[in-house]
Amino acid sequence: MGQTLGDIAATLIGLSGVAVIIGVIFIRRGDRVWHPRMMLTATALAALFLVFYLLKWGLYGTTRYVGPQEWRGAYYLLLITHTLLAALNGPLVVWLIYNALKGRFNVHKPWARWTVPIWLYVALTGWVIGLVLRHYGESAGSIRF
Numbered sequence: 051m052g053q054t055l056g057d058i059a060a061t062l063i064g065l066s067g068v069a070v071i072i073g074v075i076f077i078r079r080g081d082r083v084w085h086p087r088m089m090l091t092a093t094a095l096a097a098l099f100l101v102f103y104l105l106k107w108g109l110y111g112t113t114r115y116v117g118p119q120e121w122r123g124a125y126y127l128l129l130i131t132h133t134l135l136a137a138l139n140g141p142l143v144v145w146l147i148y149n150a151l152k153g154r155f156n157v158h159k160p161w162a163r164w165t166v167p168i169w170l171y172v173a174l175t176g177w178v179i180g181l182v183l184r185h186y187g188e189s190a191g192s193i194r195f
């Protein structure tokens with residue numbers, strides 16, 4: 051069950067990244083109707099990711115990396131940058147949506163240029179971390195000999 055929740059969370063964060071890319075394509079084409087719709091969908095998917103992630107965390111605890119030793123450093127670098135940027139992404143997205151809804155697109159645009167790459171990094175690394183733990187993860191709460 052813990053694995054399933056983790057898989058669902060990884061899928062949701064990956065899908066939110068796809069929705070962001072589609073949202074950017076819409077605004078590049080000048081579509082001011084479907085751009086907000088797609089970005090709000092991406093936000094909902096990211097929020098759902100958080101729900102599933104926290105549910106997994108609360109019910110099953112964290113998952114430890116038990117894969118090849120030579121990949122350990124790279125894995126933790128990915129995990130730390132993912133977590134820090136994910137925490138930063140939350141307030142950035144709230145700020146972006148707030149300014150967009152107020153019609154302040156002169157503020158929305160420059161912040162959006164920073165937020166989109168951060169979001170895509172978080173989504174991609176979240177998906178990769180989920181994939182890595184699927185193969186090389188072990189419940190941190192399990193008994194070890």
Ligand code: HEM
Pocket residue numbers: 070074077082085086089090093143146147150151155156158159160162163165166
């Ligand atoms: C988290 C959600 C959002 C993200 C990541 C996002 C991202 C972006 C990006 C990357 C651009 C293009 C900036 C550029 O030209 O370089 C943009 C422009 C724009 N966004 Fe968003 N957006 C979001 C939510 C919204 C919402 C909710 C609305 C509407 C209520 C909106 C309306 C617009 C409009 C109208 C533009 C064009 C502004 C202009 O060209 O003057 N966006 N957004």
